[in-house]
Amino acid sequence: MRIENAPTLTIEHPEAGTEQSVVARGVWQVHALSKRGALKSINKTLAGLADKPSLAWDLSEVASLDHIGAQMFWSAWGKKRPGKLTLDPKQEELFARIEEASQIDLPRVRTSPFNWIIKLGAGVLSFFEHMKAVVVLIGQVVQDIGRFIRHPMSGPWREISANIYHSGFQALGITALVGFLIGIVLSYLSAQQLRMFGGDIYLVNILGMAIIRELGPLLAAILVAGRSGSSITAQLGVMRVTEELDAMLVMGISHGYRLIMPKVLALAIAMPLLVVWTDSMALLGGMLAAKFELNLSLRYFIQKLPSAVPFVNYMIGLGKGIVFGMLIAMTACHFGLRIKPNTESLGRLTTTSVVTAITVVIMANAVFAIVFSSVGFD
Structure with a gap:
């Protein structure tokens, strides 16, 4: 046609x-x-x-x-x-x-042999700019927490509760699955090595110390950084794009008191609970793997665990959970508030937020390992 x-x-x-x-x-x-x-x-x-x-x-x-x-x-x-x-x-x-x-001749971009110096200087300046913003954010959070303690009745309880639900309760499934699988893998690998030296009974010590002191808090923090950290950054970024943050300032509502502090407190509360939950699932997976691989009974595993892992290691794990949760929340809020009102900035800084949060968590875990290197091995 x-x-x-x-x-x-x-x-x-x-x-x-x-x-x-x-x-x-x-x-x-x-x-x-x-x-x-x-x-x-x-x-x-x-x-x-x-x-x-x-x-x-x-x-x-x-x-x-x-x-x-x-x-x-x-x-x-x-x-x-x-x-x-x-x-x-x-x-x-x-x-x-x-x-x-x-007929218009476009200008050619001339490359200079000193471009790497310019890029290095720009990177250093950007790093110190981020550090300054982080220090300001930490000071603001401390002031808001002090205000919350002085006037608890007027605090953002609903926001704290909602963030605990989204960042804590809704993360139980993924943390349980990953923790359970990691426990199985670690148990199988350790059992194969211990069987060669006849040290089957020491599997409880290895699993207990590795999971409760290191892997449990680290796994929970990485999962929360990828799941909840990206969500927090994207939420603040969308509020920037839709000009909700500007509207809050016009109405006299503080960003720090209503948005940042509730997320920091919520993750500080939820993360230790997620650490306990992840530890339990990982130990359960390790116990089941030990039962099938080394024929260690579940009863023996449970009875041996308290003596194999000193109590201070549980406290170190919970302390890591609190610190990791606050670091993840502040990193996510930092990048969320820096998002510009366009979709390109939203996607780029959300990705940067997740990568930075995971990096900060691993660095903080290394600091814990150095500081408490002689604690909990009695």
């Missing part, structure tokens, strides 16, 4: 001794070119005519022409007017603009 005023190209063969001519007819506008694959066929025809500079072009019968159609002709002509061209007077201005624009 032929479309009315469809763009067409006709190659006319005149009498002998004269050159061929290409006559364009129809509507050469974007809405006509996009119908029923017309653009593909027109491009194919123009590509076949590109290597014939002696052709005469007649565009005077074109009903209407926009910039898209004119640019197609211009590209087929090799970005210059052909020797023989017939235009409608209305089309002359359009092609004149295209010809003028094609």
Whole structure:
């Protein structure tokens, strides 16, 4: 079925001794070119005519022409007017603009051998800018917590409760699954090595110390950083894009007291509970694996665990949970408040927030390992 005023190209063969001519007819506008694959066929025809500079072009019968159609002709002509061209007077201005624009020389970007110094300096300045903002954020959170302690009845209890639910309760499933699987893997790998030396009974010591002191808090923190940290950053970023943060300031509502402090307190409360939960699931997986691999009974495992792992290790794990939770919340809030009102910044800083939070958690875990290196091994 032929479309009315469809763009067409006709190659006319005149009498002998004269050159061929290409006559364009129809509507050469974007809405006509996009119908029923017309653009593909027109491009194919123009590509076949590109290597014939002696052709005469007649565009005077074109009903209407926009910039898209004119640019197609211009590209087929090799970005210059052909020797023989017939235009409608209305089309002359359009092609004149295209010809003028094609003659503009874009400035070349010159690379300097000292660009790496500039990038290094910019990175150092950006790092100190982030550090300054983090110090200001920590001071603001401390002030807001002091205000909350002085006036608890007017505090953001609903926001704290909602963040505990979203960051803590809704993370029980994924932390249980990952903890259980890690416990099974660690138990199987340790059992294979201990069987070689006849030290099967020491599997309880290895699993207890590794999970309760190190792996449990670290696994829970990494999962929460990826799950809840990204959610917090994206939430604040969307509020920036939709100008809700500006609206809160206009109404006299503090960002720190209503948005940041509830998230910090909620993760400080939820993370130790998630650490206990993850430890329990990991130990359960380790016990089941030990039962099938080394035939260690569950009763023996449970009875041996308190003596194999000194009580101070449980407290170190809970302390890590509190610190990790606060670090994740403040990192997520820091990057969330720095998001600019555009979607590109939202996606980029959300990713940066997760990576930074996980890095900060691992660094904090290393500090704990150094500080408490001689504690809990009696």
